[in-house]
Amino acid sequence: MKKKVMFRIRSMQMGGVPKVLIDILKNIDKEKFEASVLLQINQGELLAEIPKDIKVTSLAKGRQEMNSIRLIRFLQLLMRNLKLLMYEAFPSLIKKKIDEVPDIEIAITHSSLSDLLRSPFKNSKKVNWFHTDISWHHTKAYGKKIAKMMKKCDLTVFGSLHTRLTFEKFLDVKIYNGIHIHNTFDEKNVLEKSLLEITDINNRILDTQKKIFVSVGRLEYQKGYDLLIEVHQELVNEGYDHIIVVIGDGSQNVNLNNKVKALKLEDSFLLLGNRNNPYPYIRKADYYIQPSRYESYPIALGETLILNIPIISTDVGGVSELLNHGKTAYLVNFDKYELKTAMKKFMNNPHLVTEIKNEQKKFNVENYNTKIHSKINRALSRLVITEKEK
Numbered sequence: 001m002k003k004k005v006m007f008r009i010r011s012m013q014m015g016g017v018p019k020v021l022i023d024i025l026k027n028i029d030k031e032k033f034e035a036s037v038l039l040q041i042n043q044g045e046l047l048a049e050i051p052k053d054i055k056v057t058s059l060a061k062g063r064q065e066m067n068s069i070r071l072i073r074f075l076q077l078l079m080r081n082l083k084l085l086m087y088e089a090f091p092s093l094i095k096k097k098i099d100e101v102p103d104i105e106i107a108i109t110h111s112s113l114s115d116l117l118r119s120p121f122k123n124s125k126k127v128n129w130f131h132t133d134i135s136w137h138h139t140k141a142y143g144k145k146i147a148k149m150m151k152k153c154d155l156t157v158f159g160s161l162h163t164r165l166t167f168e169k170f171l172d173v174k175i176y177n178g179i180h181i182h183n184t185f186d187e188k189n190v191l192e193k194s195l196l197e198i199t200d201i202n203n204r205i206l207d208t209q210k211k212i213f214v215s216v217g218r219l220e221y222q223k224g225y226d227l228l229i230e231v232h233q234e235l236v237n238e239g240y241d242h243i244i245v246v247i248g249d250g251s252q253n254v255n256l257n258n259k260v261k262a263l264k265l266e267d268s269f270l271l272l273g274n275r276n277n278p279y280p281y282i283r284k285a286d287y288y289i290q291p292s293r294y295e296s297y298p299i300a301l302g303e304t305l306i307l308n309i310p311i312i313s314t315d316v317g318g319v320s321e322l323l324n325h326g327k328t329a330y331l332v333n334f335d336k337y338e339l340k341t342a343m344k345k346f347m348n349n350p351h352l353v354t355e356i357k358n359e360q361k362k363f364n365v366e367n368y369n370t371k372i373h374s375k376i377n378r379a380l381s382r383l384v385i386t387e388k389e390k
C-alpha cells in the first residue's frame with residue numbers, strides 16, 4: 001500500500017523553496033508514495049506549477065480570490081489572519097480539511113516547523129527541511145528554539161552540508177537526526193521556457209551592444225543587491241559601459257529603487273520586479289551575477305548552469321558544493337572590491353568566459369538529479385519501513 005506524504009508550506013509565491021517542492025512532487029516515487037500539499041494560504045505565482053495529480057488543500061484564501069474593493073479586501077485579510085490563528089490554536093480542525101491521515105508530514109521550510117509539531121496527526125513521521133544560514137539573521141535564542149524543535153522531528157533535511165555545519169557550529173549543537181540533500185534542477189522546464197519570447201520589456205535592453213549581467217532573487221538584505229548597486233556605479237565611473245538586470249521583488253524594493261535613482265543609474269541598473277519566467281532574461285544575458293551575503297543551495301545557479309551562462313557568485317552557503325571556482329564559475333567573497341574585480345575580469349577577458357562556458361557543458365544534470373531523487377526517496381522509505389520489512 002502506498003504511503004501518504006503531506007508537504008506543508010505557507011504559499012507558493014515565487015522563490016527557491018516552492019521550486020524545490022514542485023520538483024520533489026514531480027519526482028517522488030509514485031509506486032511507493034501518494035503526495036499531497038497543505039497550504040496555509042492559497043496564493044503564489046507557482047501554484048499552477050504543482051502537478052495536476054497532486055491534491056492541494058488550503059486553509060485560507062489567497063489575495064486573488066478576494067474582493068478588489070480596498071475596504072472589503074482589508075476585512076477579508078483580517079478574517080484570513082483570524083482564521084489562521086484559529087487553526088494554530090486548534091490544529092485538530094485541520095482534520096476536517098484533510099480526508100486521509102498522512103504517514104509522513106514534511107515542513108518544507110522551517111517557518112512551518114511549529115505547525116508541523118502541532119499536527120493533529122500524532123502518528124505521522126515528522127520531517128523538517130531547512131534551507132537557510134541562521135547565523136546571519138536570527139539570534140542564538142531563536143536558533144536554539146529551532147534546534148529543539150528539530151530534535152522532536154524524525155528527520156531533518158538540510159539544503160547543503162554547509163547549512164548543516166553552520167547551524168551546528170553557530171548554536172553549538174548536534175542534530176543527530178539530520179542529513180543534507182541538495183536541490184535538484186528541472187532542466188527540461190528551464191530550457192523550454194528560456195526559448196519563449198520576452199514581451200514585457202523594451203528590446204533596447206536585450207539588443208544593446210553593452211554587456212549585460214542578470215540576477216534573479218528576492219529583493220532582501222540577504223541577496224546583497226545594495227552592494228551590487230555601488231559596484232555598478234564604480235564600474236560606470238571607470239568607463240565600463242554595461243547593464244545589470246535584476247529580476248525579483250521583496251521588502252527592499254523601495255530602498256533599492258531609491259538608491260538607483262539617487263545615483264542616477266535608472267538606465268543601467270534595472271529592477272524589473274517578479275517574472276514568472278526569468279529564463280529568457282538569463283539566456284540572453286552575457287553573464288549571471290549573484291552577490292548574496294548568505295545562501296543555502298541556490299536553485300538559480302543550477303538553472304544558470306543549464307543555460308550555459310558564465311557565473312559570478314559570492315562563495316557562501318553551499319555554492320561551492322555546486323560550482324567550482326575558475327571552472328564552472330568565478331567565486332568571490334562578499335566584498336565590493338572582489339565583486340568589481342570579477343566583473344572586470346569577465347568583461348576584459350573573453351578567453352576566461354569561454355573556458356567557464358566549456359566547463360559548464362560538462363555538468364550532467366540528468367545524472368545529478370537522479371542521485372538526488374534517489375536519496376530523497378530512500379530517506380522517506382526508511383521513515384515508514386515496517387518491522388516486518390526490516
